[in-house]
Amino acid sequence: MKKLVIAAGTGFLGNILIEYFKDKVESIIILTRGESKVLDTIKYVHWDAKTLGDWKLEIEHADALINMAGKSVDCRYNQKNKDLILSSRVASTKILGQAISQAKVPPKVWLNSSTATIYRHSLDKEMNENDGEIGSGFSVNVAVNWENTFFSCTTPHTRKVVLRTSIVLGKNGGALRPILNLVKIGFGGKQGSGNQKFSWIHETDFARSIDFIINTPNIQREINIVAPKPTTNSILMQTLRKILKISIGIPFSKPLLELGAIFIKTETELILKSRNVIPEKLQKHGFQFSYPELKPALQQLIVK
Numbered sequence: 001m002k003k004l005v006i007a008a009g010t011g012f013l014g015n016i017l018i019e020y021f022k023d024k025v026e027s028i029i030i031l032t033r034g035e036s037k038v039l040d041t042i043k044y045v046h047w048d049a050k051t052l053g054d055w056k057l058e059i060e061h062a063d064a065l066i067n068m069a070g071k072s073v074d075c076r077y078n079q080k081n082k083d084l085i086l087s088s089r090v091a092s093t094k095i096l097g098q099a100i101s102q103a104k105v106p107p108k109v110w111l112n113s114s115t116a117t118i119y120r121h122s123l124d125k126e127m128n129e130n131d132g133e134i135g136s137g138f139s140v141n142v143a144v145n146w147e148n149t150f151f152s153c154t155t156p157h158t159r160k161v162v163l164r165t166s167i168v169l170g171k172n173g174g175a176l177r178p179i180l181n182l183v184k185i186g187f188g189g190k191q192g193s194g195n196q197k198f199s200w201i202h203e204t205d206f207a208r209s210i211d212f213i214i215n216t217p218n219i220q221r222e223i224n225i226v227a228p229k230p231t232t233n234s235i236l237m238q239t240l241r242k243i244l245k246i247s248i249g250i251p252f253s254k255p256l257l258e259l260g261a262i263f264i265k266t267e268t269e270l271i272l273k274s275r276n277v278i279p280e281k282l283q284k285h286g287f288q289f290s291y292p293e294l295k296p297a298l299q300q301l302i303v304k
Contacts, residue, residue, distance in 0.1 A: 001063040007031040008069035012173035020207035029058045049092040056099035062107040064214045076265050089146045097153025109159040112150045116166040116277040118143035128280035129222045166226040170203035183240045189251030194234035196274035199226045202291035212287050223281045228292045230276050
């Protein structure tokens with residue numbers, strides 16, 4: 001691969017991809033709301049994620065375009081934040097589709113972020129790409145609108161794949177850090193009932209799966225970016241306590257979580273929804289996970 005373009009590539013997941021691809025790709029372009037600059041071998045180009053501009057020239061001749069734009073869902077779901085969560089995803093996807101349609105030599109493949117949260121709360125059924133059941137509610141509606149916008153873009157010369165990504169466990173951001181902080185101060189017990197499924201993926205496998213998809217031409221449409229075996233919230237917290245050698249793990253009841261979420265300005269759905277998602281499509285195409293099991297994945301990320 002010679003040229004990779006990442007839209008909104010300055011966040012947690014974008015930095016994982018930059019670190020992974022920087023020695024594998026000749027040219028990496030990051031579309032950012034920040035200023036245009038060149039940092040080492042990475043070129044940052046300003047865009048507003050909603051209108052066409054000179055940035056559209058950067059996608060010419062790209063081997064791959066990855067869109068990661070969207071306001072963080074780690075916030076209170078008031079109407080203002082809801083509107084921004086939806087519009088930031090739909091607008092950026094739509095304008096990238098327009099840019100591709102106008103390109104003289106469009107990207108070979110366009111990967112667009114989505115979320116494994118699109119599936120319903122499930123304690124029993126494992127959700128694959130073929131017969132996974134779409135859920136309901138605000139977060140699901142955002143994901144459905146996001147994906148519909150993506151697939152409605154006409155890009156006859158560009159393969160399209162939507163990434164239904166689970167919770168990415170990484171060293172430098174994402175969900176793992178705040179969970180670890182809770183465990184360290186003795187609040188590492190189960191959250192809610194504790195039986196809700198927790199679908200996850202190690203940051204290395206997240207980046208490797210993106211690389212695999214780019215280089216596997218017959219992968220199209222929806223794909224789940226998750227480790228093979230969902231765990232539960234109870235097992236997650238228990239495993240973290242064992243790794244950190246912390247015996248006390250005070251649990252959080254649902255009412256207490258609801259109260260705490262107000263103070264830290266987030267939503268309990270991020271913790272209490274049962275995400276029971278499996279990577280059937282990745283595995284059928286031959287992808288081999290470096291970290292298929294939870295405990296070794298967490299040890300690699302936590303133990304220094």
